[in-house]
Amino acid sequence: MSKRVSLKDIANKVGVSTALVSYVLNGLEKEKRVGPEVVKRIREVAGDLNYKPNQIARSLRKGSTNTIGLIVADIANPFFGQLARIVEDEAGKHNYTVIIGSSDENCVKSASLIETFLDRQVDGFIIVPSEGCNQEIESLVNKEIPVVLVDRFLPELSTSYIVLDNFGATYEAVTHLVAKGYKNIALIAYKSSLVHMQERIRGYSEAMKDNHLEQAIQIKELSYNRVKEEIEEGVSKLFDGNNKPDAMIFSTNALSISGLYALKNHKIRVPDDMAIIGFDGNEAFDFFYSPLTFIEQPIEEMGKESVRVLLDQIKGSKENVQIELNHRLILRESTGG
Amino acid sequence: MSKRVSLKDIANKVGVSTALVSYVLNGLEKEKRVGPEVVKRIREVAGDLNYKPNQIARSLRKGSTNTIGLIVADIANPFFGQLARIVEDEAGKHNYTVIIGSSDENCVKSASLIETFLDRQVDGFIIVPSEGCNQEIESLVNKEIPVVLVDRFLPELSTSYIVLDNFGATYEAVTHLVAKGYKNIALIAYKSSLVHMQERIRGYSEAMKDNHLEQAIQIKELSYNRVKEEIEEGVSKLFDGNNKPDAMIFSTNALSISGLYALKNHKIRVPDDMAIIGFDGNEAFDFFYSPLTFIEQPIEEMGKESVRVLLDQIKGSKENVQIELNHRLILRESTGG
């Protein structure tokens, strides 16, 4: 492994101190009054030797690594994959590198990722927080390490965050279904105290009330780890119950997909037996025999904003920026178009 | 930002040199003959102060970062997302962190990612190489930096790699279709000189020949950047041509999805008008009205093996390990079950 070229190599070749070389290569030649001849020589030699600064050394000295840690629930999940991609590109534009970790909605894993990233001296975090993991995030806030929460937030903590207008999203979903004549509308949600989920539930409930359908409210809350089992049960029960729903709203992408499998297994006809609204885009929504109406999230904006806000904070901004982005309801056949 | 605890802080508190502290915390107390009392004190104080080594400093000194760079075509693509997830988990088990970049099948981006990662002194690379980017990879090989190629490889370069039995995959796909009575089988591929694609094409062609169907060979090669436009055209042409196919094999996941959209638009009935075989699993395959028979890749094994081989190389192994993993053909309705 032929050793990399260092500042010293250039300094030796040109016959000056490493300080001068550093100044020149950092564009401080004016400020530091380096002679024009020397500047030229240094540039030349640096080019010839194909010098590339060692970021590790630089990081150690400067105390910042130009790295941001991104923690999502699962990078294999396309929603987070897309988000990660945006974050990667956006961070790259500002010369930051991203290290990514998957928490599996698990506090122990989250904590371990945060620790690993801290050991590597990341300059800041973008985190999709999991339920009950307030402590982990709080410790970052206490250490005054820049953090931006994304997709969800923790109301007990004062941090920056970028989230969807979750309340509005399910509210509009219900409104749309009501307008299409559906009345027995059920909501499939996760059993979670996280605000984004509670807001989706609240948006649904409020909309039902505002449409005088409070007696028809039916919410199935499933456990994150047992979705597959519980959704089968849930769908069956919904159909055996005395007020069988004529429409269902799924409150996440994964739930939508699991729900579609269940509907398919039970041979339920959409939208005749039941109208369906999904969450997030997904190719599967398009190929379901009755393409799904769904709540679209502005993933790109979400990713870009979170990077922007984080970098602001890394640059010293102390204010917490809390942004709610708007959803879009995409109308298709599964709700009668 | 309350400063992190350093070795020096512990040393001061205990009243010894940083060297001793370092020895103890690295478990060298026997070898370096540190007194049992002192060992105890150091451990205590380190625990009390909640000391965590600064990996940046350690990396600078040791010349290795315990970081691996993963370059995929696009992390937002679920195939690569899943792969990344496996790599992340597997690397984590061995105390390595992963930084991920998306090349978009573009050599300039690939080169820039490689450079960025090198500047950050990654210990090795796992790369999904793009077409024509031999130089970029070769420079790594020349510098003797550990590299493992995955999903594809470059035959001109002697590197380790983990790939699918691409030839066998499409060969079996054809064989299956022939067994089901299909004869006019077309292949939808990328216009690419990369071996994995050429092997898929070769597997198809050989199987066609071996079944005495060489006159029915029809290969549509699409450009990576213009798939959407060309696939519409391609599907139309295939149907207007004089030997209209009765079956199609898609040679990547993305092509399969695009193909499904086209088939849907053209209202082609599967498998009556046309049988279909997709590549890679995908939820969309399940919800297509005629669930797709597809070639399944062992993503997990691919990810695990690439990490294993890379770490071996980082540890000093000089031999190139070249592994071909087996596909599985999952039979479903789109080919008549």
Next chain:
DNA sequence: AATATATGCTTAATCGTTTAACCATTTTGG
């Protein structure tokens, strides 16, 4: 008793950059 060996710890260099502080000339202004 004199030397050899163990024991327990410190010193200081090193990794590659950055950057404050300083030094030596030369030029300028009044």
Next chain:
DNA sequence: CCAAAATGGTTAAACGATTAAGCATATATT
């Protein structure tokens, strides 16, 4: 002509950990 200012550079410490080499002192060996 002399002090002040400008010019062009060097030195060395610092970031935090690792690690080879060295230095006392105590114990063992013959």
